[in-house]
Amino acid sequence: MSRAVCPGSFDPVTHGHLDIVARAARLFDEVVVAVGVNPSKSRLFGPDERVSMLERAIADIPNARVEGFTGLVTDFCREQGAEAIVKGLRSSGDFDYELPMAHMNVALTGVETVFLPTATGQSFVSSSLVKEVAAFGGDVAAFVPGFVLEALTTRLAERAAGA
Secondary structure, eight states, X not given: OOEEEEEEOOTTOOHHHHHHHHHHHHHSSEEEXXXXXXXXXXXXXXXXXXXXXXXHHTTTOTTEEEEEEOSOHHHHHHHHTOOEEEEEEOSHHXXXXXXXXXXXXXXXXXXXXXXXXXXXXXXXXXXXXXXXXXXXXXXXXXXXXHHHHHHHHHHHHHHHHHO
């Protein structure tokens, strides 16, 4: 059985993320969507919230599941018995950033990295940009699932009220 890991922070999950997971699920028998938990980084949504949103978002992909992880993604891959890491690439900048990590990952554990280009129309979308645009009242409905938009809008309003 072939198994791949799609790692990320998913803060929040976007349609671009979901496209990569769905396409990876066509290439591998099982895909583990790995939600990175790094206590030193400030996130809009907590680990449990991000896992829950992803579980809901991938519910229609039968061979995909969601797990949280801390530490090195290669250690997580080893624990999961994964043979590959799947990463989406939006631009050459993403490639330049990801390639050294892919080399390090294969050198450390033999886990290969598979790069998938983002779908047409998604190459400019990132969680950070979605949060920034939404914080200034911009319409990001086209870039995230409806329930994520609702959670994002609510969280940003809570933060604005507390500021």
